[in-house]
Amino acid sequence: MIRTEEMLLNVGPQHPSTHGVFRIVIKIDGETIVEAKPVVGYLHRGTEKLAEDLEYTQIIPYTDRMDYLSAMTNNYVICHAVETMMGLALPERAEYLRVIVMELGRIASHLVWFGTYLLDIGAMSPFLYAFREREVIINLLNEISGGRLTFNYMRIGGVKWDAPEGWIDKVREFIPYMREQLSGYHDLVSGNEIFTTRVKGVGTYTKEDALSYSLSGANLRCTGVKWDLRKDEPYSIYDRFDFDVPVQQKGDAWSRYRCRMGEIEESLKILEQAVEQFPEGDFAKRPRVIKPPKGETYVRIESPRGEIGCYIASEGKKEPYRLKFRRPSFYNLQILPQLLKGANMANLVAILGAIDIVLGEVDG
Amino acid sequence: MLANEHDQDKSKAVTNDEGRSGKASAEERVREIKRKKELAKKEAEGEGKQSARSAAEERVRKIKEQKEKEKEAASEGEGGNSARSTAEERVREIKRKKEAAKRASDGDSSEPERKAARSAAEERVREIKRRKEQAKQSGKEGEAEPEKAAGEDDAKARAEARVKELKRKKEEARKAKENGEKASADDAKSGAEARVREIKRKKAEAKKKAAEGGRDSGSEAKSAAQERVREIKRRKAEAKEAGGSGGEKSEKEKKIAAMKAKARAKAAKAKAEKEEEQEPSPNQPLLDKYVKVIGGHLGEEVLEESYINRLAKDVPTLVAKPGTYYKIAEFLRHNEQLAFDYLSDIHGVDYETHMEVYVHLYSLQNRQPVALKVKINRNEPEIESLVPLWKGADWPERESYDLLGIRFKGHPNLTRIMMPDDWVGHPLRKDYEPYDVEV
Numbered sequence: 139m140i141r142t143e144e145m146l147l148n149v150g151p152q153h154p155s156t157h158g159v160f161r162i163v164i165k166i167d168g169e170t171i172v173e174a175k176p177v178v179g180y181l182h183r184g185t186e187k188l189a190e191d192l193e194y195t196q197i198i199p200y201t202d203r204m205d206y207l208s209a210m211t212n213n214y215v216i217c218h219a220v221e222t223m224m225g226l227a228l229p230e231r232a233e234y235l236r237v238i239v240m241e242l243g244r245i246a247s248h249l250v251w252f253g254t255y256l257l258d259i260g261a262m263s264p265f266l267y268a269f270r271e272r273e274v275i276i277n278l279l280n281e282i283s284g285g286r287l288t289f290n291y292m293r294i295g296g297v298k299w300d301a302p303e304g305w306i307d308k309v310r311e312f313i314p315y316m317r318e319q320l321s322g323y324h325d326l327v328s329g330n331e332i333f334t335t336r337v338k339g340v341g342t343y344t345k346e347d348a349l350s351y352s353l354s355g356a357n358l359r360c361t362g363v364k365w366d367l368r369k370d371e372p373y374s375i376y377d378r379f380d381f382d383v384p385v386q387q388k389g390d391a392w393s394r395y396r397c398r399m400g401e402i403e404e405s406l407k408i409l410e411q412a413v414e415q416f417p418e419g420d421f422a423k424r425p426r427v428i429k430p431p432k433g434e435t436y437v438r439i440e441s442p443r444g445e446i447g448c449y450i451a452s453e454g455k456k457e458p459y460r461l462k463f464r465r466p467s468f469y470n471l472q473i474l475p476q477l478l479k480g481a482n483m484a485n486l487v488a489i490l491g492a493i494d495i496v497l498g499e500v501d502g
Numbered sequence: 503m504l505a506n507e508h509d510q511d512k513s514k515a516v517t518n519d520e521g522r523s524g525k526a527s528a529e530e531r532v533r534e535i536k537r538k539k540e541l542a543k544k545e546a547e548g549e550g551k552q553s554a555r556s557a558a559e560e561r562v563r564k565i566k567e568q569k570e571k572e573k574e575a576a577s578e579g580e581g582g583n584s585a586r587s588t589a590e591e592r593v594r595e596i597k598r599k600k601e602a603a604k605r606a607s608d609g610d611s612s613e614p615e616r617k618a619a620r621s622a623a624e625e626r627v628r629e630i631k632r633r634k635e636q637a638k639q640s641g642k643e644g645e646a647e648p649e650k651a652a653g654e655d656d657a658k659a660r661a662e663a664r665v666k667e668l669k670r671k672k673e674e675a676r677k678a679k680e681n682g683e684k685a686s687a688d689d690a691k692s693g694a695e696a697r698v699r700e701i702k703r704k705k706a707e708a709k710k711k712a713a714e715g716g717r718d719s720g721s722e723a724k725s726a727a728q729e730r731v732r733e734i735k736r737r738k739a740e741a742k743e744a745g746g747s748g749g750e751k752s753e754k755e756k757k758i759a760a761m762k763a764k765a766r767a768k769a770a771k772a773k774a775e776k777e778e779e780q781e782p783s784p785n786q787p788l789l790d791k792y793v794k795v796i797g798g799h800l801g802e803e804v805l806e807e808s809y810i811n812r813l814a815k816d817v818p819t820l821v822a823k824p825g826t827y828y829k830i831a832e833f834l835r836h837n838e839q840l841a842f843d844y845l846s847d848i849h850g851v852d853y854e855t856h857m858e859v860y861v862h863l864y865s866l867q868n869r870q871p872v873a874l875k876v877k878i879n880r881n882e883p884e885i886e887s888l889v890p891l892w893k894g895a896d897w898p899e900r901e902s903y904d905l906l907g908i909r910f911k912g913h914p915n916l917t918r919i920m921m922p923d924d925w926v927g928h929p930l931r932k933d934y935e936p937y938d939v940e941v
Contacts, residue, residue, distance in 0.1 A: 182920040186905075187929050223813045349866065352845045352894025363866065370869060371815075426765070435814040436862050436873065438846060447847050449860065460930075464847040464862075472897050501920065 155487040158497025174478035181501035189461040202288035205499040210243035211441040213292035219437045219448040223430035229420040232296035233375045241405040246275040247442035258491040296422020337391040341477045341489035351473040355444025360386045360393035367440040379408045391492035467499040783810045789818035819873040827876040828886035835891045841867045845892035850902040857883040887913035905930040
């Protein structure tokens with residue numbers, strides 16, 4: 139009988155595969171993980187505390203820094219919460235502009251995940267392709283908002299600027315280009331036996347676990363739950379578009395990969411329709427005074443990582459009394475100890491990467 | 503003060519050359535006037551009458567002396583001799599005057615107003631000193647200790663008393679704050695009001711004084727400023743009238759006015775609409791269903807309140823009592839009819855009067871949302887953990903504990919998650935004060 143001894147191993151907080159500052163203390167028995175203890179909070183900036191002294195418009199740039207891979211959806215959730223409280227109706231053009239930039243952001247975010255996840259598990263070139271396409275989107279968003287990563291583009295009652303001339307045409311041109319590249323990804327990666335063997339059956343959990351752990355986004359849909367807030371609690375103008383919600387059944391890393399790649403396609407579908415329907419008119423109808431009535435609200439929307447929510451308790455003032463973000467990465471990461479328990483040490487990065495976390499969002 | 507005296511002496515020298523009798527009478531008159539003013543001032547102040555009297559006496563004595571000197575000088579005869587003697591006399595006179603001034607606190611001055619003010623101030627200082635002295639003595643009766651030591655003791659005692667008083671006040675303030683008593687707020691308010699009144703009174707006094715000072719220039723400036731303001735107003739009005747046809751400014755104003763009117767109309771309309779739509783809400787049947795089912799299984803008394811939160815997309819909101827919170831949550835989770843299997847969010851809010859935990863649930867089976875709230879004691883925030891029902895409540899509850907200090911009973915690992923483990927305080931509490939070792 140061989141006697142084995144458990145060993146403590148510290149991963150992070152500075153580790154490339156954690157995509158930020160994230161630390162896991164793991165106990166390993168040989169190659170098998172016995173216990174994993176995630177440590178977060180290294181990037182906690184106290185956004186919610188800061189927001190209590192800021193006017194609503196001033197909070198928007200802070201939301202850019204939470205999920206910095208898809209800042210547009212963060213911009214949207216705070217604006218949407220305030221607009222819901224104040225009962226504001228947006229001009230058509232503003233809604234379309236918002237949807238277009240959000241869907242572009244969703245594609246960019248999934249591209250980053252696609253590139254870095256494959257990089258994590260040892261494939262170099264998909265990363266370069268993914269970032270090449272992402273650069274096109276970043277340039278488009280830069281053109282409309284003036285920022286490449288932190289856009290600060292949305293305002294309560296609309297958006298900051300109208301689309302520059304010819305911008306919509308550029309988006310229109312981008313759609314077939316992206317479709318072509320996407321089929322290239324499928325040829326290069328999705329059918330690659332090394333990759334599929336590497337991720338199939340890794341980090342599996344059931345539908346019940348996913349629901350109990352409050353997972354959302356692709357992490358939930360990969361277990362067969364057809365749940366997308368764009369469809370099920372329609373906000374903005376998402377009820378006008380015809381698109382599917384990609385669902386997988388296995389609940390493993392491979393299913394999550396399939397879900398996210400499917401979402402890029404669906405986002406392209408939405409973009410295509412939005413560009414066709416793009417109306418004339420005002421790009422914003424901003425209220426002169428932004429003072430939501432006394433009370434509280436909670437709204438949630440679908441971000442690339444899942445369900446992002448915003449709770450505001452208002453005292454009828456310019457500043458929120460209490461602001462709370464329901465950050466999907468924070469909720470999604472909770473399941474990690476369960477997934478790592480009993481897993482092979484070499485799968486640590488494959489499991490962590492498949493959850494698709496952004497540490498700026500985890501730590502608020 | 504010295505410069506003034508020199509001036510006075512110069513003028514005196516001139517008068518000396520011209521004729522003594524004239525000078526003497528003139529000086530006499532000037533002094534007389536000064537004395538009167540001084541006396542009037544003292545009387546008006548009604549303070550330090552005694553010392554004022556002594557000052558007046560001093561002056562009278564001085565005048566007498568001077569007169570005698572003058573007589574002597576006159577008897578000595580005229581010429582170089584007498585000139586020298588008068589010069590010497592003057593020097594002596596200056597010295598005497600200085601002393602006298604010191605004693606009588608500027609009894610005679612060339613600029614009555616300024617000097618009077620100063621002497622009055624000094625008078626007051628003396629008065630205060632005297633009173634203190636008296637108080638000290640009266641308080642020290644029977645004590646044989648030296649005055650200085652006693653004074654020190656006294657000072658110490660007073661300082662201690664002050665410190666105690668401060669502490670007491672702080673304590674009171676803290677208690678009042680903690681209890682969230684409105685009374686304290688009222689107190690503070692009334693205090694603030696008193697302060698405001700005090701300031702107003704002071705301002706009024708200052709104004710009065712200024713007016714009494716008879717500063718013509720000041721009032722002139724004021725009237726001139728008023729004139730200017732009037733002028734500007736008139737011009738504006740003119741511009742408004744003239745610009746009716748197409749002035750840029752008036753257009754803007756018109757626009758603003760129109761917008762304001764619009765906003766008002768809109769607000770009124772919105773209000774009216776709100777009042778109208780107060781009745782039907784698409785989620786009202788849902789809320790009724792929840793309340794009915796909960797009431798049927800757990801009893802009518804478990805809910806504190808239930809309403810439709812119109813600000814949050816009409817989400818049915820249930821407010822549980824602290825004792826029934828977990829029971830209701832468990833029921834919402836496991837009841838087959840309701841089946842709220844998804845926890846969307848859980849967090850706390852510090853409302854200063856109480857702490858609130860907000861839970862947003864969703865039923866994927868029925869595609870229906872519900873918000874569950876519970877109000878708990880702010881000083882001892884404690885409530886059951888929901889981790890046994892939804893594993894996803896783990897980290898958010900830790901976050902609430904970390905940032906607000908809410909303790910969740912039955913939580914498997916209730917430790918800080920965002921802040922460092924050795925952090926002091928809970929930053930999102932409204933009474934949070936950053937703790938710094940060096941301060």
